Each structure stands twice: as structure tokens, then as C-alpha cells.
Amino acid sequence: MEATLTRLFSIVILPLLLINLVCSVNADSINLVLNSFLQKLSPNNPHIDRNLGWNASSDPCLAGWRGISCKKDDKSIRSIVLESLDLDGSIDANILSLMCNATSLSVLNLQNNSLVGNLPGNIGGCTKLTHIFLSNNRLSGSLPSTLPNLRNLKVLDVSNNNFSGNLPQNLSVISGLAAFLGENNRFTGTIPRFDLGYFSQFNVSFNQFSGPLPANSSKFPLSSFAGNPGLCGEPLQFSCPSPSEHKSKKKSRDKVIMILGYVLFGLALLLFLVYELVKTKKKKNKIGPFVRGEATEKKASENSRKLGSPPHSEYSISSPERSITGTSTSLFVLQRDGSKLLKFEELLRSPAELMAKGSYGSLYKVVIEGGTELAVKRIKDWSVYGEDFQKKMTKMDQARHPNVLSAAAFYCSKQEKLVVYEYQKNGSLFNLLHDNKAVRQFNWASRLHVAAGVSAGLAFMHQSLGGHGNLKSSNILFSPSMDPLISEYGLTALPTHSLDPKATDTAKPFSPAVDVYAFGVILLELLTGKPSRGFDLGQWVHAVLREEWTAEVFDRSLLATEDEGVEEAMVKLLQVALRCISSEPVARPSMAQVAAVLNGMTKEEGWPAVVQA
Incomplete structure (x- = not known):
């Protein structure tokens, strides 16, 4: 008899009371909203509120309701965790809206149950949510288009359900989203344009997705994308196909653009050859990767090359005793015990690989005779020359620390400023x-x-x-x-x-x-x-x-x-x-x-x- 009265309350009387709460939910009535939410989640267990200690006459925060946690300052509800409770009902849209409006709900955890139905679109109004855990249920339908309204969302786990349809493409606008788990559903369409470089967890395996993978997908193992035959791009073995053929009108336009492109390319090539010819006459033999600057860096795809003949130096330093205006082509070697005198000519003859290019210059990896690997920094846009440059480098060499990388040598001319370091194989x-x-x-x-x-x-x-x-x-x-x-x-x-x-x-x-x-x-x-x-x-x-x-x-x-x-x-x-x-x-x-x-x-x-x- 008691069970019958409880069911009558939840089916008939409670919804009528909730109608009066729609416009004015306060702290005194939130316990009623929570009990209604729970009854919808578990309609076949009329005593679940007692099992969890959810007394409708008590305060959820002060009475310590199981699965409810509250903020310390204003005692508002922060998280609802009802996992692994054999819940077999559904998520009621209206009650969800009431609950979000009356709380500071940031975590909703309903995983490992048997919930059915869909995820209501009203969830888009729960703007304080940061974590949603719905895995291992029997939820179906499409994910609501309102999900991208949850701009504070960090984790979305809908794995192991019966969801279908396309993911909301603007899910990628949630800048703080760091985890999306959607494996073992029936999702279709393309994956939103996430940048997975900022994700800590991502898995869409065993769905029906197609099209290219998001940026930085290689951060995750192949198992995160398995079971989607239509996906393509790295790190999968299948590259994405080229776009389908255009209509005849577009083909004609593309042909015209292509012909114009060839013409412009030919003109540009001709101008470039003329420019190179003039420059060669002016500079004669001033070629080589450490002299040509930007022209060499544009060929960074070449892994290594022989460096050309050295430039004529205004300043060329081989030792502290040499004249700063001498014409030697030796580097200034910051001596250490057992160090070998490194000649500038040897550096220029060695294979060089452009490793990085930044606002302060370019960095090369150089392998000199004998297999010694060096890192050579080529400095740009710094108007310090000659003795000033030597004094600065000497001061830096005299101040050494085990956690500060010291230079091995440097070179300064009117055209170039180079600093040489021992190459660090373990990276950054x-x-x-x-x-x-x-x-x-x-x-x-x-x-x-x-x-x-x-x-x-x-x-x-x-x-x-x-x-x-x-x-x-x-x-x-x-x-x-x-x-x-x-x-x-x-x-x-x-x-x-x-x-x-x-x-x-x-x-x-x-x-x-x-x-x-x-x-x-x-x-x-x-x-x-x-x-x-x-x-x-x-x-x-x-x-x-x-x-x-x-x-x-x-x-x-x-x-x-x-x-x-x-x-x-x-x-x-x-x-x-x-x-x-x-x-x-x-x-x-x-x-x-x-x-x-x-x-x-x-x-x-x-x-x-x-x-x-």
C-alpha cells in the first residue's frame, strides 16, 4: 500500500507541484526537484530515495545526501553522482532545467546504469557544467545541438550507449574541452574540427564516422579511431581522397586560373633569375648557407648540404690575442681542457641542417669532420659588432653554471654573427x-x-x-x-x-x-x-x-x-x-x-x- 501511494505521488501529485516551481525554484524547494529527478531516473524502484538517504524534508547539503556534494561557501549543489545504481528510467527535460537553474551544478555523473531515452536539449541551459559522465547506459538519439552552449565544459563522456546521428559540429568552439569519449555508439558524419593537441583523452572508436581526422590526431593511439572504415588521415594508413570533380563551369574557370598561374610563375622565375644574376655579379663568391641567409633558409627541406666558401671578414677572431680587425677565418674558440681549435673553414665545409627559425635568428645542426655534432645559432637584427660582441661573449663564457648552456665558439663579421654550441641530442x-x-x-x-x-x-x-x-x-x-x-x-x-x-x-x-x-x-x-x-x-x-x-x-x-x-x-x-x-x-x-x-x-x-x- 505504501509503495502504491509513493508511486501515485511521483506520477500525479509531484508533476503538479513542479509546475508551480518552474518560475520560482529556491533552496527550500530544491530537495523536491532532486527527488523528482531521481524518481524519473528510477521509476521501478520507489524506495531509492530512502536507500540514498534523500529525505524530502531535509536540506541536501546539510543532511549529506548520498551522491550530492555542495560548494563550501554558499551551500549550493555542485555535483550529482549517481553511478552504478541500476537506474533504468530516463532524464526528464523539464526537471533537468529546474535543477540547473536552482543549483551551481558543474558535475553530472550518471554512468554505469541502464538509462534509456535521449539526452534532452535542455542540458544546453546548464551552463555551469564542466563534467558530464553518461557512459555505459542505453541512451539513444542524437546529441543535442545545444551542447556547444556549455562553454565551461571540460569532459564529455557518452561512450558505450546507442547514440546515433552527427555530432554537433560546433562542439569544437568549446575552448576548454579536454576530453571527449564517444566510443561504441552509432555516430555518423564527420568528427568536429577539434585540435587534439589540447586534449588529454579522445576516443571515437567503433562508430560510423567518415572523413578526415582532426588536427594533431597522431597524439592518440590508432585504437582511438578504430572501427570507423570511412575515416582517413594521419595516423591512419589511409590518406584522405582528393575532392570530387567540379562541375564543367568550374572546370573551365580552374583551367583559366591554372594557365594564368603558369604565366605568372614563368614571369616570376624570369625575374628571379635576373635578380640572382645581378646579385652573383655583385657578391661573386659570397655563397654558402651562413652567408645567404633567407635564401638558404627557404631550402630548409634539404636535410643537409655542403657549405660554400667563407665570406671575406671585416672581423675574424681566432684567439683573444689576435687583432679584432684581422683577416683570419678562424672562429673564436672559448677554450676548455682538451678542446680542439675549430676553424671557420671547417665549419663552412661541413653539412648543415636547418633545425629552427625564429624571431632572433636561425639554428643549424652541423656535423664537422670526425662526427662531432654542433649547434650553430645565426643571429639577426642585433647591431652589436666587433669588440663589443667579443666582450659580451667573453663575459657570458666567464659566468658559467651547470644549468646554463655555454657557448663553445663564436664568429663575427660584417655580414655574420654566429654562436656555436655543443649539440644536445636529448632535445628540449x-x-x-x-x-x-x-x-x-x-x-x-x-x-x-x-x-x-x-x-x-x-x-x-x-x-x-x-x-x-x-x-x-x-x-x-x-x-x-x-x-x-x-x-x-x-x-x-x-x-x-x-x-x-x-x-x-x-x-x-x-x-x-x-x-x-x-x-x-x-x-x-x-x-x-x-x-x-x-x-x-x-x-x-x-x-x-x-x-x-x-x-x-x-x-x-x-x-x-x-x-x-x-x-x-x-x-x-x-x-x-x-x-x-x-x-x-x-x-x-x-x-x-x-x-x-x-x-x-x-x-x-x-x-x-x-x-x-
Whole structure:
């Protein structure tokens, strides 16, 4: 009899009460809305509210309803977790709207049940949602077109259901979306134009998708795309077919454009040959990769080439005792024990591979006789020549630190400024974090060791060299023993850093606080595993922390492999990073202070002490 009355209440009386709540849901009535939501999810279990301790006369937050968690400040509901409860009903659209309007709901977890029906379009009004978990149910229909309205959404898991139809193509506009799991459904059409470089999880296997894969799909294994015969592009073996043939009118227009293109190309080629002829007459034998500049860099696709004859030098330095205006073609070798005198002619004769090209110049990998590998930085747009350049390079050489990459040699002429380093085969921090093709392990202890080493090197630079000015993860190289080495310093006038929101006035003198901000961004890359290139990583971290989801900040690969004690250390390092990226430069710590904190943390982890400035 009691079960019959309960069912009568949920079917007849409760909907009537909900009609009166549509326009005015408050804290006193949210318990009624939640009970109604639960009854719709489990219509065949009239006692489920009792089983979960959901007493309609009590406050969900104060009474500690099972599966309900609330915000600490205003006691509003933050998450609903009802997984693995044998729920076999459906998600009611109207009640969902009421619930979202009356709460601060950011997490909805209904996975591992037997829910049926579709996902209501009303969910697009739950704009505070950051995590939706609906996997392992029997939900069907298309995903609602309102999903892209959830601009705070980070995780969407609809795997192992019966969903069908096309995905909303503008799902890709959700900038913070970091995980989409849709495997084992019946989705069709093309995958939205996600940039998977920013995703930590992605799986669309065993659907009926077709067309090209999103950008940076090679970040994920082939199993993430399996079971979709119509998909194409990397990392799949099937390349995407060329577009279908155009209509006859369009064909004619394309032919005209093609002919005009050939004509223009011929004219351009003729002009180029004339230009090269004139230039050759003027410069005679001034060819070779380190002289031709942009012309050589445009041929960067050639992996290696022989370097041509050396240019005539206005300044050519072979040793500190030689005249600065001499005509020797030797490099100025910064001597070390057992070092070999490296001749400029030998450098020019050696095969060179263009590795990178940036705003401050180009970087070549050069293999000299005997197989020794060198990295040669070719500097551009820096009006420091002769003795001034020699003094600066000598000063940099005299100030050495184990975590700062030292130059091996340099060369300066009227046409060229070159700095030679030992080539570091282990690559950069950026490669290890974001382009780890060799799948090298990078655990918490190693990341902390890198952070401590870079902080010590940067603190030393602030004390001895003034600063860096262009610090980023791609400028942190690894020695053969995987110790971090700061590179790309001292080769231009110190600017203000583009990542620092407060460093917009480049007319002002360089401030060490600019480097501190850049170091804070590097710490965030180490903690999150996300790149900062083309992405405001600091803003993303602050947004996640505002939602009180600190654990979501950290790299999932770390959380999955490290013990619980590590998370406490990660939170401590996160606090250091947030201080470093403070919007007010005066509020940022000095690098000496940061280095002291990180050195203490490495000792706690059992690493040897890092050399301090």
C-alpha cells in the first residue's frame, strides 16, 4: 500500500507541484526537484530515495545526501553522482532545467546504469557544467545541438550507449574541452574540427564516422579511431581522397586560373633569375648557407648540404690575442681542457641542417669532420659588432653554471654573427612534454628536478648576466645526463616577454620579473602537461581552480602513475607557479627565492642539492 501511494505521488501529485516551481525554484524547494529527478531516473524502484538517504524534508547539503556534494561557501549543489545504481528510467527535460537553474551544478555523473531515452536539449541551459559522465547506459538519439552552449565544459563522456546521428559540429568552439569519449555508439558524419593537441583523452572508436581526422590526431593511439572504415588521415594508413570533380563551369574557370598561374610563375622565375644574376655579379663568391641567409633558409627541406666558401671578414677572431680587425677565418674558440681549435673553414665545409627559425635568428645542426655534432645559432637584427660582441661573449663564457648552456665558439663579421654550441641530442623540454615520439618516461621526480635546475640557472643569470628575456620550454635543453640547460640567452638586447601581460611597454628597461613570469608558465607546463604556445595556460589554470577542481589542473599521466603523497607536492609547486605569474610584477618572488623553495622540495624527494647562484 505504501509503495502504491509513493508511486501515485511521483506520477500525479509531484508533476503538479513542479509546475508551480518552474518560475520560482529556491533552496527550500530544491530537495523536491532532486527527488523528482531521481524518481524519473528510477521509476521501478520507489524506495531509492530512502536507500540514498534523500529525505524530502531535509536540506541536501546539510543532511549529506548520498551522491550530492555542495560548494563550501554558499551551500549550493555542485555535483550529482549517481553511478552504478541500476537506474533504468530516463532524464526528464523539464526537471533537468529546474535543477540547473536552482543549483551551481558543474558535475553530472550518471554512468554505469541502464538509462534509456535521449539526452534532452535542455542540458544546453546548464551552463555551469564542466563534467558530464553518461557512459555505459542505453541512451539513444542524437546529441543535442545545444551542447556547444556549455562553454565551461571540460569532459564529455557518452561512450558505450546507442547514440546515433552527427555530432554537433560546433562542439569544437568549446575552448576548454579536454576530453571527449564517444566510443561504441552509432555516430555518423564527420568528427568536429577539434585540435587534439589540447586534449588529454579522445576516443571515437567503433562508430560510423567518415572523413578526415582532426588536427594533431597522431597524439592518440590508432585504437582511438578504430572501427570507423570511412575515416582517413594521419595516423591512419589511409590518406584522405582528393575532392570530387567540379562541375564543367568550374572546370573551365580552374583551367583559366591554372594557365594564368603558369604565366605568372614563368614571369616570376624570369625575374628571379635576373635578380640572382645581378646579385652573383655583385657578391661573386659570397655563397654558402651562413652567408645567404633567407635564401638558404627557404631550402630548409634539404636535410643537409655542403657549405660554400667563407665570406671575406671585416672581423675574424681566432684567439683573444689576435687583432679584432684581422683577416683570419678562424672562429673564436672559448677554450676548455682538451678542446680542439675549430676553424671557420671547417665549419663552412661541413653539412648543415636547418633545425629552427625564429624571431632572433636561425639554428643549424652541423656535423664537422670526425662526427662531432654542433649547434650553430645565426643571429639577426642585433647591431652589436666587433669588440663589443667579443666582450659580451667573453663575459657570458666567464659566468658559467651547470644549468646554463655555454657557448663553445663564436664568429663575427660584417655580414655574420654566429654562436656555436655543443649539440644536445636529448632535445628540449617542449619536445619531452608535448612531442614525445620516443614515449620517454617523465615522472614527477624528474619534472621537479627540471624545475629546480631551471630555477637555479635562471637565478644565477639574474645575478651574473642580467636575465634571459626569451625563456620558454623550447629553450630548455637536456644534457646527456638529462639535466636541464637554459639556452638562447644573451644573443639580443633584453626585451620584455610576450607571455607577460604586464610587459607591454617594450621601451621600458628589462625587468627580472618578466623572466619570473615566464618561469611560472614553464612550471604550469610541467604540472599540467599542456603547451603554452598559442594558449593562455595561466588563464585556463585560474578558471579550473575557480571551480574548485584542483586535481583537474594536473597532468593525468602523473596522477595515474604516482602515489597519493605526490599530489601534495604538486599542489605546493602549483602555488609557486601562481605566485610567479601574478598579474602584478611587484608581487612576484625573485628567482633566488623560487630556487631556494624548489631546492628544498628536491631534497625532500631524495635528489641531490642543486647548485645555487
